[in-house]
Amino acid sequence: MLLVTGAAGYIGSHFVRYYLKQNLTAELVVVDNLSLGNLLSLDGSCNSRIHLYKTALGNSDAMAGIFAAHEIDAVVHFAANAYVGESQIQPFKYFENNVIETLKFLQVMLAAEVKQMVFSSTCATYGNPKYSPLNEDHPQRPINTYGSTKLMIEEALRALALSSQLKYASLRYFNAAGADATSEKDCAIGESHEPESHLIPLALAAAMGKSDTPLKIFGSDYPTRDGTCVRDYIHVNDLAEAHCLALKLIAGADFKGDMAESAENGIALNLGTANGATVKDVVAAVEKVTGKAVPCQQVDRRPGDPPALVADFSKAKAVLGWEPQFNLEQVVESAYQWELNRRF
Ligand SMILES: NC(=O)c1ccc[n+]([C@@H]2O[C@H](COP(=O)([O-])OP(=O)(O)OC[C@H]3O[C@@H](n4cnc5c(N)ncnc54)[C@H](O)[C@@H]3O)[C@@H](O)[C@H]2O)c1
Numbered sequence: 273m274l275l276v277t278g279a280a281g282y283i284g285s286h287f288v289r290y291y292l293k294q295n296l297t298a299e300l301v302v303v304d305n306l307s308l309g310n311l312l313s314l315d316g317s318c319n320s321r322i323h324l325y326k327t328a329l330g331n332s333d334a335m336a337g338i339f340a341a342h343e344i345d346a347v348v349h350f351a352a353n354a355y356v357g358e359s360q361i362q363p364f365k366y367f368e369n370n371v372i373e374t375l376k377f378l379q380v381m382l383a384a385e386v387k388q389m390v391f392s393s394t395c396a397t398y399g400n401p402k403y404s405p406l407n408e409d410h411p412q413r414p415i416n417t418y419g420s421t422k423l424m425i426e427e428a429l430r431a432l433a434l435s436s437q438l439k440y441a442s443l444r445y446f447n448a449a450g451a452d453a454t455s456e457k458d459c460a461i462g463e464s465h466e467p468e469s470h471l472i473p474l475a476l477a478a479a480m481g482k483s484d485t486p487l488k489i490f491g492s493d494y495p496t497r498d499g500t501c502v503r504d505y506i507h508v509n510d511l512a513e514a515h516c517l518a519l520k521l522i523a524g525a526d527f528k529g530d531m532a533e534s535a536e537n538g539i540a541l542n543l544g545t546a547n548g549a550t551v552k553d554v555v556a557a558v559e560k561v562t563g564k565a566v567p568c569q570q571v572d573r574r575p576g577d578p579p580a581l582v583a584d585f586s587k588a589k590a591v592l593g594w595e596p597q598f599n600l601e602q603v604v605e606s607a608y609q610w611e612l613n614r615r616f
Contacts, residue, residue, distance in 0.1 A: 544583020
């Protein structure tokens with residue numbers, strides 16, 4: 273059985289739903305301290321197959337009890353704090369929650385003889401791009417504490433894979449977006465961060481008149497097609513599929529990871545679309561999908577925003593046979609459906 277951390281959050285809940293729909297008899301153990309996320313995101317036709325524990329990852333006694341109570345084969349680890357701006361203001365919150373809690377969890381997990389993990393990493397581990405699109409060999413020089421904490425766990429996994437039988441996949445997501453808002457109409461799930469910092473929900477809120485202020489566009493003088501920042505928006509269900517494939521990959525008897533000649537049993541994979549969209553492209557997609565204008569306000573650049581972050585996902589395509597299915601307009605359409613059916 274799988275154990276999923278951070279399952280009540282945005283990406284975790286989409287993975288849970290996707291996984292249970294793909295694996296019709298499977299059950300899942302899910303762990304979330306509900307510091308963020310929402311229990312309603314675990315509603316749905318498959319929720320009778322979820323064993324939910326409300327606890328923090330770093331509560332070693334509770335976690336040891338959970339590992340003892342279930343036959344866990346592998347872990348998908350989403351739980352973290354993930355606000356770049358907040359990580360600069362409260363770095364120790366991020367070291368504590370993303371690093372220390374995860375290390376405590378890994379210790380209990382390995383003691384329970386569970387030796388497979390798929391880890392939520394991020395393109396924020398790369399820092400300022402030296403070239404674009406970014407492949408996995410790009411230097412990892414994060415420029416904020418959030419990215420540093422994710423890189424620390426990538427390094428911890430690498431070290432543990434060398435000293436134990438741990439097998440892992442560090443999946444470096446670009447900008448997760450979109451929603452599973454229509455497959456279960458009464459139980460739509462989608463993005464609900466408080467505060468929301470992601471462009472697509474903010475642009476939708478502005479278009480739908482749910483926001484008191486216009487959408488802020490940070491910087492219009494970047495060296496990009498239209499002067500605004502370029503990002504790579506990947507649908508959450510595409511992410512969910514990649515996690516299922518990564519679990520199969522690392523469970524395979526002949527899995528050798530990145531460095532077949534060494535003892536390393538891990539792999540790092542970018543998950544994005546290779547299609548960069550500017551802020552103005554996203555605004556145009558939101559206007560097309562909603563049929564409404566997005567009130568915008570052009571403001572100065574934000575410190576720490578690289579001009580462009582676009583994924584080269586050819587490695588994920590080669591080793592997982594994975595390719596994203598959703599384009600920008602479909603991502604925005606699904607996010608819009610969620611805004612229309614929002615439950616939390
Ligand atoms: N959203 C993105 O665009 C994006 C991009 C790259 C990577 N990621 C990573 O993906 C993962 C999921 O992101 P998300 O957007 O779904 O975040 P989210 O905030 O929606 O979900 C995180 C979940 O983890 C739980 N959690 C946090 N700390 C915990 C702890 N110590 N113990 C137990 N539960 C805990 C929260 O309650 C929440 O339900 C994170 O690791 C994040 O860093 C996200």
